[in-house]
Amino acid sequence: MGHLFEAIDFVENPLYEKIISDIAKQRFSITDDFFSLEEVDLLRQSLFERHAEDGFKKAAIGNKLNETIVKSIRGDLIFWMDETKANTEENLFFNKINSLVSYLNKTCFLGILHKEFHYAIYPKGTFYKKHIDTFQNDDRRKLSFVCYLNEDGWLPENGGELVLYLEHEEKIIYPLPGRVVIFESQIIEHEVKPVNSERLSITGWLKTR
Numbered sequence: 001m002g003h004l005f006e007a008i009d010f011v012e013n014p015l016y017e018k019i020i021s022d023i024a025k026q027r028f029s030i031t032d033d034f035f036s037l038e039e040v041d042l043l044r045q046s047l048f049e050r051h052a053e054d055g056f057k058k059a060a061i062g063n064k065l066n067e068t069i070v071k072s073i074r075g076d077l078i079f080w081m082d083e084t085k086a087n088t089e090e091n092l093f094f095n096k097i098n099s100l101v102s103y104l105n106k107t108c109f110l111g112i113l114h115k116e117f118h119y120a121i122y123p124k125g126t127f128y129k130k131h132i133d134t135f136q137n138d139d140r141r142k143l144s145f146v147c148y149l150n151e152d153g154w155l156p157e158n159g160g161e162l163v164l165y166l167e168h169e170e171k172i173i174y175p176l177p178g179r180v181v182i183f184e185s186q187i188i189e190h191e192v193k194p195v196n197s198e199r200l201s202i203t204g205w206l207k208t209r
């Protein structure tokens with residue numbers, strides 16, 4: 001007779017454990033080198049390819065039910081990624097995301113069932129005013145995810161800092177290549193400061209139901 005409980009094929013991942021404990025403690029987590037500079041270069045090329053296909057549009061405020069372009073609030077251009085039509089570079093991206101999601105679901109019972117990601121280009125002079133990532137008519141977004149695709153050597157004077165408005169402090173985060181910021185979508189207000197030099201990223205949400 002076989003064992004009642006087979007050993008579960010589970011290997012603890014120190015990086016994911018760090019992300020989980022950071023979020024539990026402070027509701028956000030910053031990981032430098034989540035993607036290597038080589039991976040960032042590939043993803044940046046892929047962003048430019050999608051842009052050349054003319055796939056980017058002005059970002060809107062709110063979801064499909066409540067769509068208005070408000071330049072005074074955000075000025076980025078976005079392109080929604082489609083995992084079913086992913087190119088090689090995007091597959092690399094989604095493989096990492098899926099590995100993180102499956103770990104979160106196994107260890108935190110977060111029940112992440114859906115995800116959505118878009119590329120974002122913030123042209124010089126644009127910003128995204130202080131906001132929260134959940135919509136009034138949709139609270140499925142649990143974790144927000146941002147990954148920066150800027151060139152190596154990003155300078156503070158380029159602007160475009162992400163500011164997280166925490167209970168007791170404002171956390172300023174530079175959009176360094178390969179850096180990933182994850183935070184609780186329903187709780188953390190945040191802002192992208194005005195950009196002085198084109199700023200590139202992938203932003204996404206891990207969602208329930």
Ligand SMILES: O=C(O)CCC(=O)C(=O)O
Nearest residue numbers: 128133146162192201203
């Ligand atoms: O790019 C960032 O640092 C944050 C972007 C953001 O807040 C959003 O797209 O909702």
Ligand SMILES: [Fe+2]
Nearest residue numbers: 131132133190
């Ligand atoms: Fe946001």
